[in-house]
Amino acid sequence: MADIKKKPIGITETILRDAHQSLIATRMPTDVMLPILETMDKVGYNAIECWGGATFDSCLRFLKEDPWERLRKIRKGCPNSKLQMLFRGQNILGYNHYADDVVEYFVQKSIANGIDIIRIFDCLNDLRNLETCVKATKKEQGHAQIALSYTLGDAYTLDYWKKMAKDIENLGADSICIKDMAGLLLPQDAYDLVSAMKSGSSLPIEVHTHYTSGMGSMTYLKAIEAGADIIDTAASPLALGTSQPATEVMVRALQGSPYDTGLDLNLLIQVANHFQPYREECLKSGLLNPKVLGVNINTLRYQVPGGMLSNMIKQLDEQGHPEKLTEVLEEVPRVRKDFGEPPLVTPSSQIVGTQAVMNVLMGERYKVASGQTKDLCRGMYGQTIKPMNPEVVAKIIPGETPITDRPADHLEPQLPKYEKECARWKQQPEDVLSYALFPQVALDFFKYREAQQEGVDLTKADTANGAYPV
Numbered sequence: 001m002a003d004i005k006k007k008p009i010g011i012t013e014t015i016l017r018d019a020h021q022s023l024i025a026t027r028m029p030t031d032v033m034l035p036i037l038e039t040m041d042k043v044g045y046n047a048i049e050c051w052g053g054a055t056f057d058s059c060l061r062f063l064k065e066d067p068w069e070r071l072r073k074i075r076k077g078c079p080n081s082k083l084q085m086l087f088r089g090q091n092i093l094g095y096n097h098y099a100d101d102v103v104e105y106f107v108q109k110s111i112a113n114g115i116d117i118i119r120i121f122d123c124l125n126d127l128r129n130l131e132t133c134v135k136a137t138k139k140e141q142g143h144a145q146i147a148l149s150y151t152l153g154d155a156y157t158l159d160y161w162k163k164m165a166k167d168i169e170n171l172g173a174d175s176i177c178i179k180d181m182a183g184l185l186l187p188q189d190a191y192d193l194v195s196a197m198k199s200g201s202s203l204p205i206e207v208h209t210h211y212t213s214g215m216g217s218m219t220y221l222k223a224i225e226a227g228a229d230i231i232d233t234a235a236s237p238l239a240l241g242t243s244q245p246a247t248e249v250m251v252r253a254l255q256g257s258p259y260d261t262g263l264d265l266n267l268l269i270q271v272a273n274h275f276q277p278y279r280e281e282c283l284k285s286g287l288l289n290p291k292v293l294g295v296n297i298n299t300l301r302y303q304v305p306g307g308m309l310s311n312m313i314k315q316l317d318e319q320g321h322p323e324k325l326t327e328v329l330e331e332v333p334r335v336r337k338d339f340g341e342p343p344l345v346t347p348s349s350q351i352v353g354t355q356a357v358m359n360v361l362m363g364e365r366y367k368v369a370s371g372q373t374k375d376l377c378r379g380m381y382g383q384t385i386k387p388m389n390p391e392v393v394a395k396i397i398p399g400e401t402p403i404t405d406r407p408a409d410h411l412e413p414q415l416p417k418y419e420k421e422c423a424r425w426k427q428q429p430e431d432v433l434s435y436a437l438f439p440q441v442a443l444d445f446f447k448y449r450e451a452q453q454e455g456v457d458l459t460k461a462d463t464a465n466g467a468y469p470v
Helices: 018-024 030-043 055-063 067-077 100-112 131-139 158-171 187-200 216-225 247-254 265-285 306-318 322-338 348-362 371-378 390-396 415-421 431-437 439-453 459-463
Strands: 010-013 047-052 083-087 117-121 143-149 175-180 205-209 230-233
Touching (some): 010 205, 010 247, 030 067, 030 265, 047 055, 055 067, 055 431, 055 439, 067 083, 083 100, 100 415, 117 131, 117 175, 131 143, 143 158, 158 175, 158 187, 175 187, 187 205, 187 216, 205 216, 216 230, 216 247, 247 265, 306 322, 306 348, 322 348, 348 371, 371 390, 431 439
Parallel strands (some): 010 047, 047 083, 083 117, 117 143, 143 175, 175 205, 205 230
16 A cells, blocks of 8 residues: 555634534533633644634524624634634625625624634535625635535536536635535545545645534545545534534544644643533533434435524424424425525525424425525525426415526615614624624614613513513
8 A cells, every 4th residue: 555645634623613503502602712712722723613603693692792702802812823714605694695895894804803714605505605705805814715515416416516616716715615514424425525626626625524424533534535634623522413523532533644633632631621511511401402412314314404403403392393303304305305405504404494394383385485485486595506396486486586696786785774773882893794694683782782881780671572582
């Protein structure tokens, strides 16, 4: 056997973002993170993923925290590390498309507040929805990484992925991420996929998976053998299940091999020890549901990512029908097929998942459709890889003709409007962006923040009407 060229593998640590998004619905408060940042900063990770995704919404809505302040605190605590965020292309961190001026301003402020690497993806892998964000990131001297949402289906061939890798390089991105949000990527398929994408592009390739199907660690090893440069892992207290493979395990597995990460296992154990009591606390309170900790091979049938699974469990619990989970999971691939086989990742995962829940609970398919479902059918999220079921589209948006060009081209500049609407509550430039993404949630937070600054206790008086959830 020929000698394998030594190639240290980079590690992106996810415990401050995707790990707790996947396992505990993004509920980790900033105060749990702060004491361990100094240690994390010494590790030498490729990057620390700490922001974006659902953290923004969750900070404002549930934790009553300013997400911008969280980012600034993490930046201060990790001065020597690259900080990474997840950015939903033209959706930014929300669930609808925003005009280019909002996207550009959000990128500018993200980098100004401490982000180094912006991982940009589109729920339909429609690269037209990533152009503005990539250009804005490069303008601010940030690292633009485009993530392709991995999924299964007849149209998703190795030639498709190879071409996408080349298109991403041509778009001006700095690196590529294979974003396997549901744990669908099998070990040998990972080898073939990374090999194909490496042949199509010279950009570094990062692999991101979840342990939902039990394949994660094996998938990483085969991806590394094929030439992957970086893998995403989570400190062990919030690893496995619907989260990522464990950081310490992967680092130890690669020690002494040509792919040795060079990271200090003792420091990683200190990081894990810090989060262990928090894990126990989450298990005790029920925030960490044991259902999301095990291996579920059915994920290969349903293609349901971790965050989507935990959201559907919550939705059904709230509706008083937890027993319908299997029925909903069986409906998901049918809805996905009707909608042109999109990858299941935010926001398409929420759209498909919520529609599956509605179809099951209503007893009639597509009797009720959300506004987001209608927009997906209208083409307002972009183009799906396969045509949608015309009968379903006609039932959801009768008489309408979907658009075929870039959705953001239909949007006028929005920043002036948002600036005007939230002027009364604005205490920092970033507040207008919080408002732009989540208007009502941000207003509730701004009122809460002002009351806290004035020493008024709103938790008792206003929780009853739902204005200030605690």
